[in-house]
Amino acid sequence: MIIYEFKVKAKPQQYKAIDEAIRTSQFIQNKCLRYWMDNKKVSKYDLNKHCKVLAKEFKFANELNSMARQSAAERAWSSISRFYDNCKKKVKGKKGYPKFKKHCRSVEYKTSGWKLSSNRKAITFSDKKNIGTLKLKGTYDLNYYQLNQIKRVRLVKRADGYYAQFAIQIDLKIESQPTGKAVGLDVGIKYFLADSNGKTIENPQFYRKSEKQLNRANRQKSKKYKKGAKPQSNNYHKARNRYARKHLRISRQRKEYAKRVAYCVIHSNDLVAYEDLNVKGMVRNRRLAKSISDVAWSTFRGWLEYFGFKYGKATVAVPPNYTSQNCSNCGEVVKKSLSVRTHVCPHCGYEADRDVNAARNILQKALCTVGHTGTYAWGDTPSGLVGEILLGDGESLSQESPSRD
Structure with a gap:
């Protein structure tokens, strides 16, 4: 799995729509975490089902794509499972009890809710957040890959603008000549x-x-x-x-x-x-x-x-x-x-x-x-570390995708 990153160019109202989608994703993530705290024996599947309940209860949550809501729930479960692992391993000191997100900077879509243009230089988001079509500025060429290889699309907000990240599933291994050193x-x-x-x-x-x-x-x-x-x-x-x-x-x-x-x-x-x-x-x-x-x-x-x-x-x-x-x-x-x-x-x-x-x-x-x-x-690590779930809001997982000033 590799991550390709592009700078996003759009209108001011589209940037506001991206911010709203990010806030909604953060809201769902925190609500799923609260649901885990208030109920016993909650599983990852239960958090995914809870997203549907939140969509019926809150109109702005229903505006976000269903798979984007599931991604937010998976982020909550990622912190929960990490806490469980630390407890089982008896890690010294604090075990990393899950905390509520205060300043989320990204929203993640899976295989639906977005569509690439014919030349792969623009992407259109089709959910009810009204993000619309965004231009992609970067040196990478997405034409080398099939659409079914793109497993995740993320919108990330940084100090110098907005970025779109594509998690592409390919074989990373490349043969090289041994040096004997x-x-x-x-x-x-x-x-x-x-x-x-x-x-x-x-x-x-x-x-x-x-x-x-x-x-x-x-x-x-x-x-x-x-x-x-x-x-x-x-x-x-x-x-x-x-x-x-x-x-x-x-x-x-x-x-x-x-x-x-x-x-x-x-x-x-x-x-x-x-x-x-x-x-x-x-x-x-x-x-x-x-x-x-x-x-x-x-x-x-x-x-x-x-x-x-x-x-x-x-x-x-x-x-x-x-x-x-x-x-x-x-x-x-x-x-x-x-x-x-x-x-x-x-x-x-x-x-x-x-x-x-x-x-x-x-x-x-x-x-x-x-x-x-x-x-x-x-290779054999949980997919959350190589692009399936965005941890660190898009900073730590950008393999071979240097950001540009």
């Missing part, structure tokens, strides 16, 4: 990554470099905010949008950089080893949270495993224990703090950059143990 990767803050061959890639620090502009835009937004005023002025909303667009640009830069590096690493090696880091727990460190988020470790790992599955390369996640402390040459433990950036072994005299030493330890672990191959499990 293996590499271990150690991600960090000083360097974006260091490999077991001694090479390092600098951390671009997109957020840090744009921090002054972000702070300035945030101050301008705050100056135009009037406490207690409902609604806020148009100047406030304009400043708010400028601030959001700057954040959106940084997130796209970070994503594209991680994607390019992952693509190069996968094509240059047959086996790629990396640490199985608990990034969610690491960002709780308030001194390092901003730097860890800026370097996008999880995004990079996701693209590594995606390209690894697509091109038939092995991606192995190994436990991060003692990868920085052990000497990759003799195996002895050499304790060092985070401030020590050079590994010097007093036992064998081996000297190397701290991150390079860790990368070599990671590769050795991957070669001598089975490891954990592919967390995101492209």
Whole structure:
């Protein structure tokens, strides 16, 4: 399953209709979640049936396509099933109890409620929300695919406009020539990554470099905010949008950089080893949270495993224990703090950059143990992760569909 994304061009009243469809989808999702909270032993099928009850009770809910209502119910069930899984696995700390959506940014249609034009450059939505015909602006060509291959269509609202996403079911695997090489990767803050061959890639620090502009835009937004005023002025909303667009640009830069590096690493090696880091727990460190988020470790790992599955390369996640402390040459433990950036072994005299030493330890672990191959499990993962259900409102699932500024 791949996601193709197009910028949408339409009239102002059509944008308002899209916003109304998004609000209706959010309403149905929250109502399904409330139905699950108030009743025992509710299944996914029960939530789908509850959509029909909501359509009869609320006129604006009936205006949304029936399959779009089911997609909203499936989103609610996705959060519920994730909560159940965390409880069964006895995950430490909070189990992720489902919460009501406050700021939904997308609505998802299945195989009905929309129709592509003959040249595949426009799409028409036929439900009662009056969205009408939208022009599609992008570099992808939908003519290569049959209509029955398009399993989902989503309308996503972002700071710089509206987008249409097409979830297309195709075989991702592509044969590639073996290189006979293996590499271990150690991600960090000083360097974006260091490999077991001694090479390092600098951390671009997109957020840090744009921090002054972000702070300035945030101050301008705050100056135009009037406490207690409902609604806020148009100047406030304009400043708010400028601030959001700057954040959106940084997130796209970070994503594209991680994607390019992952693509190069996968094509240059047959086996790629990396640490199985608990990034969610690491960002709780308030001194390092901003730097860890800026370097996008999880995004990079996701693209590594995606390209690894697509091109038939092995991606192995190994436990991060003692990868920085052990000497990759003799195996002895050499304790060092985070401030020590050079590994010097007093036992064998081996000297190397701290991150390079860790990368070599990671590769050795991957070669001598089975490891954990592919967390995101492209291919046999639940369809919700690869396009069946939109999680994160269209941000995290756009495989090979870079957004354009």
